[in-house]
Amino acid sequence: MAEKISGLWGKAAAVGLCFTATLTGQAAQAQSSFYQGECNRAYSVQDANRIDRLFNKRSYRGVSMHRYDQQVSAACKSDLVMILYLTQSTSTTESVTYKVHQKTVDVGTQPDNCSTLNINNNSITGTVTFSSELIREGDFCTINIWSDWKLSDPVTPSWVGDYSAKLQILNEGAFAVLHPPASGGKFSTPRGFTGFD
Amino acid sequence: MANRRSARAALALAALGSAQAAQAENAIYQGECNRAYQVQASSTIDKLVMHKKYRAVSLHRFGLDREKECDTDTVTHWTMTETSRSSSQVTFDVIMLDTLIADKPAPCERVKVWNDELYGNVTFTTKLEEKNAICEVFVQADWDMFDAGDPEWSSKFTNRVLMLNAGSMVVAASGPTANEYNSPIAITGVK
Numbered sequence: 001m002a003e004k005i006s007g008l009w010g011k012a013a014a015v016g017l018c019f020t021a022t023l024t025g026q027a028a029q030a031q032s033s034f035y036q037g038e039c040n041r042a043y044s045v046q047d048a049n050r051i052d053r054l055f056n057k058r059s060y061r062g063v064s065m066h067r068y069d070q071q072v073s074a075a076c077k078s079d080l081v082m083i084l085y086l087t088q089s090t091s092t093t094e095s096v097t098y099k100v101h102q103k104t105v106d107v108g109t110q111p112d113n114c115s116t117l118n119i120n121n122n123s124i125t126g127t128v129t130f131s132s133e134l135i136r137e138g139d140f141c142t143i144n145i146w147s148d149w150k151l152s153d154p155v156t157p158s159w160v161g162d163y164s165a166k167l168q169i170l171n172e173g174a175f176a177v178l179h180p181p182a183s184g185g186k187f188s189t190p191r192g193f194t195g196f197d
Numbered sequence: 198m199a200n201r202r203s204a205r206a207a208l209a210l211a212a213l214g215s216a217q218a219a220q221a222e223n224a225i226y227q228g229e230c231n232r233a234y235q236v237q238a239s240s241t242i243d244k245l246v247m248h249k250k251y252r253a254v255s256l257h258r259f260g261l262d263r264e265k266e267c268d269t270d271t272v273t274h275w276t277m278t279e280t281s282r283s284s285s286q287v288t289f290d291v292i293m294l295d296t297l298i299a300d301k302p303a304p305c306e307r308v309k310v311w312n313d314e315l316y317g318n319v320t321f322t323t324k325l326e327e328k329n330a331i332c333e334v335f336v337q338a339d340w341d342m343f344d345a346g347d348p349e350w351s352s353k354f355t356n357r358v359l360m361l362n363a364g365s366m367v368v369a370a371s372g373p374t375a376n377e378y379n380s381p382i383a384i385t386g387v388k
Binding site for chain 1 (some may be wrong): 252274298308359361363370380387
């Protein structure tokens with residue numbers, strides 16, 4: 001679950017910063033484990049919920065909304081909406097990997113000098129790999145589901161998005177990627193995904 | 198415009214409401230009932246839904262022909278502002294706005310904000326349900342929505358809310374069909 005955020009620059013930097021915060025927010029995420037409890041049961045739970053069974057959809061679409069404390073964002077009260085398209089590339093009992101394409105939309109809510117709407121079909125692409133981990137502490141076991149994202153932007157070669165984030169599995173193939181807490185006018189919603197065959 | 202918008206919104210909200218049956222696992226607590234009553238007493242809703250303002254986003258496709266032609270997604274932006282708070286319930290004013298994002302060139306519009314909006318309120322409470330001596334405590338959201346452009350339209354629906362880290366929440370949606378989908382509603386507190 002290594003963290004690497006580099007090339008902080010522009011909008012891509014904001015994405016990187018967001019997920020740096022995601023990592024620091026993990027202490028608060030203990031309640032978002034897939035399972036917590038007795039260890040014999042944990043092994044059964046992990047076996048019955050292998051990662052390739054949890055992520056068995058051919059593709060997913062997800063969305064999140066962000067506000068960063070950049071001047072334009074504060075003045076225009078603009079929200080940054082990220083739409084992510086995932087397409088499965090490999091699947092094993094240990095991990096499932098999807099290709100990622102990201103689209104970004106700035107939505108300003110103020111008139112005049114603010115851009116009310118700006119879509120950036122930008123070039124951020126990469127992969128995300130889903131896996132589960134079982135942590136044992138004495139007789140108490142925890143199962144977490146993780147996503148490891150590796151993104152790049154050919155338009156901004158110095159930027160790399162390389163981060164890990166915990167997931168909450170929801171009903172019917174949906175899931176949410178957790179996010180950092182809000183602070184000082186900044187916020188990031190969780191990232192909600194729905195799956196397709 | 199308003200009627201089309203309302204029809205779309207009604208579809209989305211109905212889908213969100215129908216997701217209930219699949220959400221049994223989305224509880225704060227499941228287990229022994231005496232403990233469940235303690236959990237409910239200590240986890241009051243004003244502690245769980247702690248922020249005065251929340252922002253949220255969700256992604257939808259409603260099964261319209263034009264969506265298929267243009268590969269259009271609808272992004273719904275939700276703004277919730279607190280109007281009342283007690284240990285038993287917390288209520289927010291709600292405004293929903295849509296952005297349409299198409300993936301195809303003209304005549305498809307690449308991106309467009311709908312100028313009409315849905316508004317209403319949502320009330321969060323904690324609930325305790327007992328089934329076969331197993332109790333679960335969960336957070337429930339009761340929504341009551343109206344359309345500014347269509348006074349005849351309204352929608353009331355209820356769903357479970359899954360609490361995440363740092364005061365954020367998510368409302369699970371129904372599973373996708375061939376031409377429709379609704380992402381979870383991802384909600385975060387704003388300071």
